[in-house]
Amino acid sequence: MLKTILYPFSFLYGFVVSIRNLLYDINIWKSKEFDVPVISVGNITVGGTGKTPHVEYLINLLKDQFVVATLSRGYKRKSKGFYEVEVSSDVSYAGDEPLQIKKKFPQTTVAVCENRVIGVQTLLHEKNEIIPDVILLDDGFQHRRITAGINILLIDYNRPLKEDMMLPAGRLREGVSQMQRANVIIFTKCPDEITPIMRRILQKDVRLKPYQALFFSKLDYGELNPVFSGRKLNSDFLKRKSQSVLLITGIAYPKVIVEYIQQFFPETEQINFPDHHNYTQGDIQQIMNKFNQIDTLEKIIITTEKDAIRFAALPDLDEEFKKVLYFLPVKVKFLDEEGKMFNKKILNYVGENKSNRELYKRKNKSQT
Numbered sequence: 036m037l038k039t040i041l042y043p044f045s046f047l048y049g050f051v052v053s054i055r056n057l058l059y060d061i062n063i064w065k066s067k068e069f070d071v072p073v074i075s076v077g078n079i080t081v082g083g084t085g086k087t088p089h090v091e092y093l094i095n096l097l098k099d100q101f102v103v104a105t106l107s108r109g110y111k112r113k114s115k116g117f118y119e120v121e122v123s124s125d126v127s128y129a130g131d132e133p134l135q136i137k138k139k140f141p142q143t144t145v146a147v148c149e150n151r152v153i154g155v156q157t158l159l160h161e162k163n164e165i166i167p168d169v170i171l172l173d174d175g176f177q178h179r180r181i182t183a184g185i186n187i188l189l190i191d192y193n194r195p196l197k198e199d200m201m202l203p204a205g206r207l208r209e210g211v212s213q214m215q216r217a218n219v220i221i222f223t224k225c226p227d228e229i230t231p232i233m234r235r236i237l238q239k240d241v242r243l244k245p246y247q248a249l250f251f252s253k254l255d256y257g258e259l260n261p262v263f264s265g266r267k268l269n270s271d272f273l274k275r276k277s278q279s280v281l282l283i284t285g286i287a288y289p290k291v292i293v294e295y296i297q298q299f300f301p302e303t304e305q306i307n308f309p310d311h312h313n314y315t316q317g318d319i320q321q322i323m324n325k326f327n328q329i330d331t332l333e334k335i336i337i338t339t340e341k342d343a344i345r346f347a348a349l350p351d352l353d354e355e356f357k358k359v360l361y362f363l364p365v366k367v368k369f370l371d372e373e374g375k376m377f378n379k380k381i382l383n384y385v386g387e388n389k390s391n392r393e394l395y396k397r398k399n400k401s402q403t
Contacts, residue, residue: 038200038204038205041203041204042204044203044204045200045201045202045203045204045205046201048201048202048203049201049210052201052208052209052210053210055179056179056209056213059179064179066179066180066181066182067152067180067181067182068181068182069155069159069170069181069182071155071159071167071168071169071170071388072168072169072170072184072185072384072385072388072389073155073169073170073172073181073182073183073184073185074093074169074170074171074172074183074184074185074187074381074384074385075171075172075175075176075178075181075183075185075186075187076089076090076093076171076172076173076174076175076176076187076189077172077173077174077175077176077177077186077187077188077189078174078176078188078189078190078208079176079177079188079196079207079208079209079210079211079213079214080190080191080194080196080199080206080207080208081202081206081207081208081287082286082287082288082310083191083194083286083287083288083310084189084190084191084223084224085189085191085223085224085252085254085367086132086173086174086189087132087135087136087173087341088254088365088366088367089187089189089221089223089252089367090105090136090171090173091136091139091140091366091367092366092367093171093381094136094140094143094171095140096378096381096382097169097381097382097385098140098142098143100382100385100386101167101168101169101385101389102144102165102166102167102168102169103140103143103144103167103168103169103171104143104144104145104146104158104167104169104170104171105133105136105143105144105145105146105170105171105172105173106146106147106148106151106154106155106158106170106171106172106173106175107130107132107133107146107147107172107173107174108130108147108148108149108151108173108174109129109130109133109147109148109149110130110132110174110311111130111131111311111313112127112128112129112130112147113127113128114127114128114129114147115149116148116149116150116153117146117147117148117153117154117157118146118147118148119144119145119146120133120134120136120137120145120146120147121137122137122138122141124137125348126344126345126348127313127348129145129147130147131311131341131342131344131345132173132341133145133146133147133173134344135340135341135344138344144158144165144167146158151172151175151178151180151181152180152181155170155181158170168385168389169385169389176188176209176216176217177208177209184384184388185218185219185380185381185384186216186217186218186219187217187218187219187220187221188214188216188217188219188220188221189221189223190220190221190222190223190241191222191223191224191288192222192223192224192225192226192237192251193224193288193290193291194206194288195240196211196214196240196241197211197240214241214242215242215244217247218246218247218248219247219248219249219250219377219380220241220243220247220248220249220250221249221250221251221252222237222249222250222251222252223252223253223254223367224252224253224254224291225251225252225253225370226253227253227370228370229251229370234251237249248376248377248380250369250370250373250376250377251369251370251373252367252368252369252370253367253368253370254291254292254295254365254366254367254368255365255366255367255368256292256295256363256364256365257363257364257365257366258364259272259335259337259361259362259363260343260361260362260363260364261360261361262338262343262346262347262357262360262361262362263347263357263358263360264357265358268335268361277331277332277333278300278331278333278334278335279300279302279304279329279331279333279334280296280300280303280304280334280335280336280337281303281304281305281306281322281325281326281329281334281335281336281337282296282303282304282305282306282336282337282338283305283306283308283322283336283337283338283342284305284306284307284308284338284339284342285307285308285309285310285311285312285314285339285341285342285345286310286339286341286342287310289305289307292339292363292365293305295363296337296363304325304329306321306322306325308342311341312342312345313345314342314345314346314349316349316351319349319352319353319356322336322356323353323355323356326359334359335359335360335361336356336359336360336361337361337362337363338360338361338362338363339362339363339365340362340363340364340365342362343360343362346360
């Protein structure tokens with residue numbers, strides 16, 4: 036019933052978005068191109084496709100050979116304009132995902148700016164001590180004011196686009212026809228194996244073009260880490276059936292992590308908050324009330340990496356809560372041998388464009 040009511044608004048939203056894209060396509064609205072390699076990672080749906088783990092994968096791939104910077108909007112941050120994130124930054128000023136990236140990769144420049152053009156220009160300013168060799172645009176697929184050298188489009192394997200519709204009746208931020216703007220399409224959160232038949236079906240669903248490369252990735256969870264203090268809990272912990280777990284999530288699509296935890300603890304208790312939720316003392320009390328109702332001597336609270344960033348920033352937390360709170364780290368892993376092909380594509384693009392940029396600078400310098 037609600038979707039039926041929202042259909043007219045979805046049509047209007049889709050019409051406005053299509054006009055906007057048309058204006059860019061026919062160059063009435065201009066996209067800016069920079070002389071530094073730019074890689075955009077994004078989606079055409081609302082949240083939950085695994086952008087941050089894929090950005091982290093790219094940083095890890097590039098950081099030993101190139102100076103890497105990431106730029107995102109910094110969703111729900113209180114600061115305005117350009118802000119360079121530090122390891123010690125307040126999550127309310129940096130945003131949870133940028134701060135998570137900075138803490139993982141302290142040597143990488145992490146910045147937030149709602150105006151991506153100004154953000155890139157600031158990162159490339161000649162007065163900066165460090166000028167990046169490559170800029171990663173986190174959630175940059177919709178931001179057409181910048182021309183990215185590689186546009187990576189993420190699609191959740193568990194939520195097919197063909198069954199969806201435009202906002203607000205559905206989750207689509209853009210029409211599926213906009214997939215043609217991607218150079219690379221990645222189906223994320225895949226199972227461990229995908230049959231050749233299913234691969235062909237998915238390739239057909241996205242109407243893969245000759246210039247596009249298709250990959251499949253999954254989420255690879257690590258050992259449980261204490262949010263505050265204590266030791267890591269390895270796989271032996273997960274095999275101890277005497278344990279009980281309360282899972283706390285504030286992410287767009289918690290199904291994957293829920294299913295992972297339930298493999299080990301079928302009776303897992305859950306509290307799901309909205310994506311990028313700002314936790315309050317009232318929320319902590321709700322969590323502890325639920326936790327104390329679990330009638331098991333050995334029990335812990337598990338949360339996501341992103342939520343751990345927000346919990347760690349809260350003042351005056353109950354010591355009992357801090358003692359039992361763990362987060363489950365996650366990284367991206369490509370299926371089969373596809374990771375090698377993906378890595379080669381990215382490294383070749385950045386390496387070739389960095390070389391061309393340096394050659395251009397040398398020529399200009401010799402002419403002055």
